[in-house]
Amino acid sequence: MENKRFFTYTAIAACMICAIAVAFNVFTDFELPGRIMAAILGVVITATITQVLLQGQTQKEGTLKRDSKIFEEKLKIYQNFLNSLYKAVKDGKLTDSEKMELQFQTSLVAMHCDPKFIKTISDAVNGVIKSTCPNKGDEHTPQTALIASLFDVVEAFRQDLYPDEFEKFDKEDRDYAIKKFDDAYQNANEGEDSPKEHLVVDVNLLSNISTLITQATTQNSPELADDNNPKANSIEKESTGNLGSLWEKAIERWENAGWTVNPEPITEERPLWLKREDGVLGEIYMGFHDGHYYLEASYENDSNFSQCLKWKNGGRRRYGEWWEYPPLCFDTPQGEFLQKFESSLELRKYIIDKVEYLQSVIMKNDLTTRWMKAVGKQKDWYFFTWYWSTLACEYQNDAEGKIYMDTMPIEGKESAIIQLGNRANDRELLKQTLNRIGLADRISEIQEDCFINLEETGSLDPKVVGNKLQHWIKLISESVPSSAN
Structure with missing residues (x-):
């Protein structure tokens, strides 16, 4: 409708210009037809070019406005997804209503996100939930697993939001950042989940x-x-x-x-x-x-x-x-x-x-803590108790991932078992470690969860357990290639 109106107005304007030219004898009788045709053609060409340019500009502005709206909507959906994920897992468990909310939030993400990123996001979200809401019988998961999984989620969102300017995290910078964040969180004074004082009783x-x-x-x-x-x-x-x-x-x-x-x-x-x-x-x-x-x-x-x-x-x-x-x-x-x-x-x-029940937990935790104190501080090693009965010893090796030794009592025996494994559950990396420390003959002992039973301590005495762990720590640390440090 607008194009038809535009051409109607153009034709009227051309006729008026010709009438004025004839009325004032602007052209001779011989020049008039050619001049009129030239004028009309000039007006039509100019008008057509102007209209094409205006249409192109209008389409471009419409596309930019649409893309901007989609970008804002994506950003909002991704932010809401991360907020919903945090609210769902912050208490360490998932209720049915939280699971349902996450499922609907996931459907919104899938509707807007490039399909090639969905697999990465699903793997990363799985890692977040496993790190924050472990099953009661689950083995220890790395302390850094939550940060690493969140990095993966954010990186997929960034790549979808900023495809032209996207730059993948450098692996060295990423690992460094994760380690620094983890160190900061582990060593910080903890805040209070809910204000509480020991107030008066009857x-x-x-x-x-x-x-x-x-x-x-x-x-x-x-x-x-x-x-x-x-x-x-x-x-x-x-x-x-x-x-x-x-x-x-x-x-x-x-x-x-x-x-x-x-x-x-x-x-x-x-x-x-x-x-x-x-x-x-x-x-x-x-x-x-x-x-x-x-x-x-x-x-x-x-x-x-x-x-x-x-x-x-x-x-x-x-x-x-x-x-x-x-x-x-x-x-x-x-x-x-x-x-x-x-x-x-x-x-x-x-x-x-x-x-x-609490007495038994305290006594288990106390024994594990005594083991940890007997080992003492070791360069580049991180120690912590896990579910009271396990002493976790972790060592980051860029070439072999995160090496760990988990030590726990053997039920019914006055002894503990030291397990050597790889937190990434990568059998090939664990094989590299075993080869490097002279245990190539024990590669066949690697279990499904990517660890071997390294040694029994023969005692629960902290001094005995500490000496055993110090031996293995020294072997693992000193045989690391210089390029891995």
Whole structure:
């Protein structure tokens, strides 16, 4: 319609110009037809060229506007995807609703992203989820795996967003950056997941908690006074039997195992407090915070201790501290825990079971920590505890990837096993390592998960385990080619 109108106006203008030229005798009779035709052709050619240029400019502007809109939409979708991924994995587990949200976010990414990048993105996202939300039985994953996977996701997004200006990360620069980020995160003081202080508890709990059971008498509870009430009879039998109450027997068991229960002086912040006097740095205690009673375990400033507890049990953490709000007393108001504890056998059993579980975790973590201290600091090696019973020793070798030695107790034996492997699960790289340190004859022992059982220590003594690890560390470090350093 606009083109038709344009040519109509052009024809009218040409006729008007010719009429004016005739009226004022601009041309002679012989010149007039040729002049008119020349003028008309000039106008038509000029108008046509102008129209073509305008159309080209309009199409270009439309394309630029469309591309700009698509770019903005892509950028927004990619940012939302990363935000959704972070929110989903930050608590160390994926709920059904989080999985569904990620699936829909993934479909939006796939709709806009070049198909050739989808495989890279899916592999990288898989790495992020495995690093942050491991299954309970999963083996250790590298500390740097999360950063590396995020780099892969971002690199694919960058290549899709900026194809003309894209420049792939230089491998050396990338590895250096990942290592520096990892070092910074590992060595930084940890922040608090959720603000928590050890606040005051009901003053009635300040006496030794072992007296709670004996106070549950028929004078205080009509239910306990009914001889025909099976529940009352079972609780009374548990509380007053010849072998002592369930709680009293638990305290006796803990003290025999080397735990001090409720050491003096008892404070309002810790109505239940278990610690050791033999150098073990773990503690277990109860308190009240934010409207709820909590049960907490700590081990020095070992963030892996608390992080693995959170991954396995839920709850919350801060530095080397992990805590939960026991569900059986979650809604118990401050000052009423004593009454709840007296009347609920189920709550007593829950607290006992959880305390003994935490005791076992602390003792496992303490043994592993002693191994780590016995090894001492070693140049270019990184050490950390993993799920309490494993001492992880890692060494980055540019030629062979991340070499590791994981050391853990052998069930039923006073011995530990040292496993040598490659975090990338690359059998060829592990073969290179074994060849280099003189263990070519053991290549056939490489297991499916890319490790070999290097050696049994024959003892759990930290000095013995430390000496064994120092031997292998020295062999692996000193035989590295100069080009790999």
